[in-house]
């Protein structure tokens with residue numbers, strides 16, 4: 232009997248060569264941060280970008296076919312890229328080798344003006360044509376952030392068939408995106424056979440971004456071949472768990488103005504012809520409303536192969552809520568590292584470790600907020616229009632909390 236073990240994987244990130252991405256998205260920083268997040272595998276993203284391709288080849292070493300390991304940190308990389316098609320729909324592509332990446336890139340480059348410049352290239356081909364090319368080279372393809380109101384398959388089409396045409400059979404997964412989860416997606420009948428991936432689409436390497444969504448895969452060994460089997464659900468390999476945002480925390484969960492973020496019901500938005508009545512900005516349809524339009528069922532119908540979806544929030548945000556600091560502040564980062572170093576990974580801290588043990592490492596106030604997160608008693612302010620949702624303590628929880636520890640001003644210098 233083959234024994235399976237669980238490995239965490241985040242397939243979709245962007246390098247510093249994609250638009251609006253942190254200059255710190257370099258190979259070493261990603262490899263180091265992925266380890267802290269407990270990720271065995273991270274997608275390279277942007278593998279068609281010439282400079283990124285060169286740094287990947289320099290810093291990674293192939294340890295099994297298609298499995299590339301960082302020389303210093305040991306993080307395993309799978310070659311991935313996101314492309315935009317002629318309808319501005321985004322697709323995630325997973326590739327078996329550097330040489331395949333070169334061949335596929337060469338074919339696609341004929342239809343792209345920006346493939347040398349932008350890590351996420353625009354390709355002047357249909358989804359069907361792109362799927363044709365990449366599957367001829369043994370790559371996997373599936374739609375990125377399938378429901379977002381920009382650049383997604385369900386923004387442009389009412390079905391995957393309309394998008395991928397005759398090549399629909401080549402699609403083995405969809406990426407849920409931050410604003411959707413399994414309960415939402417499984418209201419749509421045509422998705423029943425597909426594997427759902429929950430990826431971060433990170434544009435910066437910090438712990439609230441990289442690996443903020445990931446997949447736990449059940450594999451015999453941590454290799455590319457096994458990863459592909461898991462996505463295709465072959466020989467007992469599979470996704471064991473999707474770990475992702477509470478979809479309300481995503482940027483596009485509810486229908487809202489893309490300029491001032493005022494939120495609307497569908498009826499209101501339609502009545503206003505999708506123009507905000509406060510600022511005249513465009514109103515963007517939320518993922519929840521889009522799923523309601525597409526849904527075949529009022530309630531989710533999970534196929535038997537569908538894994539659980541664990542709803543999480545970034546631990547840094549939960550800590551920041553307790554200390555009243557920005558999730559990117561040095562204080563929060565220090566607490567985050569202490570907890571993650573002590574208990575192995577973020578999910579253990581957020582979900583599994585008993586409060587008594589957490590208390591040995593961090594303040595009672597942070598532990599109380601983690602407990603409230605676990606019991607679902609924090610308030611969730613939903614995101615929309617391009618602004619993330621966020622957590623609030625709410626008056627009940629705030630009243631119960633032990634006081635904030637007083638930090639001496641000198642700690643931060645002057």
Ligand SMILES: [Zn+2]
Nearest residue numbers: 313321375382
């Ligand atoms: Zn995208």
Ligand SMILES: [Zn+2]
Nearest residue numbers: 488491507510
């Ligand atoms: Zn507005």
